[in-house]
Amino acid sequence: MTINGKVAIVGVGMSRFGRHLPDSQLALGAHALRAALDDAGLDRGDIDGLSLHMGWPLGADYDRIAEVYGLEVGYVHQSWTHGRFVTGALQHAAMAIATGMASVVACVTAISFTRERHILGGPGDHEGMREQGATHGENPVFGLTSPAAGAAFAMQRYMALHRVTGAQLAAVPVALRAHAALNPQALMKKPLTVDQHQASRLIVDPLRLYDCSLITDGAAVVLLTAADRARDLKRKPVHIAGMQGIRSGRSEFIFAPPNLGINQQPTARTAPPERDLAAYRMAGVARSDIQGFYTYDAFSPLVLFALERFGFCGPGEAAEFVQGGRIGPGGALPVNTSGGLLSEAHVCGWNSICEMVRQLRGEAGPRQIPGAALLQWGTCWGDSVILRS
Incomplete structure (x- = not known):
């Protein structure tokens, strides 16, 4: 069984991005849905499946979405608003189509973080205070009561083990800001330097201001259908x-590479096991065929950890790997070419999925990867989707 060649993305749409936008989450999602339908040349009556990457307490549930947007659906998947579930939402949509449970599935996320900041950590964050850990890996038993704490905890250990410096980590936000400068929709376009990164305030040591994602409002919708139907629609299918x-288990911590030694993780770090290369095998491609890499960059270290997870470099080597503009515009492996969560907007990673589609359709303008035909989304917690034109 394989998904390869059976399902295609046929439309993408986004709302405007910003801070303290007057539009509600439902309104932002409606703008993105309309844009996606126009992009695909479909009508809302064609949608018979929903895969939501939102819901309580950060947004409306599936029944409200279907009611407000005038949809009649026979398949629903709903997950929490967290970057871990970007891939799951996309995969559920693809599997529903491949198994005949739906013919057109809309993946929807709509975010109003500037209205819901109490959900993200600090006083009033009931999720973050759950004793057995909340959706971002928070666990007050270990002093981890905000999303940034887990990433900082992992990066501290990584830096100590591999003698990595904060200046090396700065290469990640600097590169993504350079991508964002080429993106009209990005919120942060002003060039960023290593010195500016190092002079910015600490958030949770060693993470500085520019190592943490933007807090923004916005929405994105991605439409999927069967490959044979996709050929007859408006846009080039992806x-x-x-x-x-x-991946999950004792070897894992959501904000760290496997076996780094956080919580119950072992400490013997090795090259990626075969199970972490399954996406390449299903796609029938080699890692070296990937022309651009996209990941959930809520915090700069996650980019390093994801690159190591999929073997683009060895354990402890990512901080050196990203130097010299390698992941920036024109680099050997461009990463998050729209600017990602660090510089474009925080749309839970869906802005990067939309960007991958634009790249593979040759519509990315000055940030276009020449001849883009094979791109990968993958995170430091092991999930991945490979898209081809």
């Missing part, structure tokens, strides 16, 4: 070539 699911 096919799902391979995918693999999220």
Whole structure:
């Protein structure tokens, strides 16, 4: 069984991005849905499936979405608003189509973080105070009561083990800001330097201001259908070539590479095991065929950890790997070419999925990867989707 060649993305749409926008989450999602339908040349009556990456307490649930947007659906998947579930939402949509449970599925996320900041950590964050850990890995038993704490905890250990410096980590936000400068929709376009990064205030040591994602409002919608139907629609289809699911177990911590030694993780770090290369096998491609890499960059270290997870470099080597503009515009492996969560907007990673589609359709303008035909989304917690033109 394989998904390769069976399902395609046929439309993408986004609302405007900003801070303290007057539009509600439902209104932002409606703008993105209309844009996606126009992009695909479809009508809302064509949608018979929903895969939501939102819901309580950060947004409306599936029934409200269907009611307000005038949809009649026979398939629903709903997950929490967290970057871990970007891939899952996309995969559920693809599997529903491949198994005949739906013919057109809309993946929807709509975010109003500037209205819901109490959900993200600090006083009033009931999720973050759950004893057995909340959706971002928070666990007050270990002093981890905000999303940034987990990433900082992992990065501290990584820096100590591999003698990495904060100046090396700065290469990640600097590169993504350079991508954002080429993106009219990005909120942060002003060039960023290593010195500016190092002079910015600490948020949670060693993470500085520019290592943490933007807090913004916005929405994105991605439409999927069967590959044979996709050929007759308005835009060039982008096919799902391979995918693999999220990893979990004692070797894992969501904000760290495997076996770094956080919580119950072992400490013997090795090259990626075969199970973490499943997406390449399903797609019938090699890692070296990937022309651009996209990941959930809520915090700069997650980019390093994801690059190591999929073997673009060895354990402890990512901080050196990203130097010299390698992941920036024109680099050997461009990463998050729209600017990502660090510089474009925080739309839970869906802005990067939309960007991958634009790249594979050759519509990315000055930030276009020449001849883009094979791109990968993958996170440090092990899930991945490979898209091809």
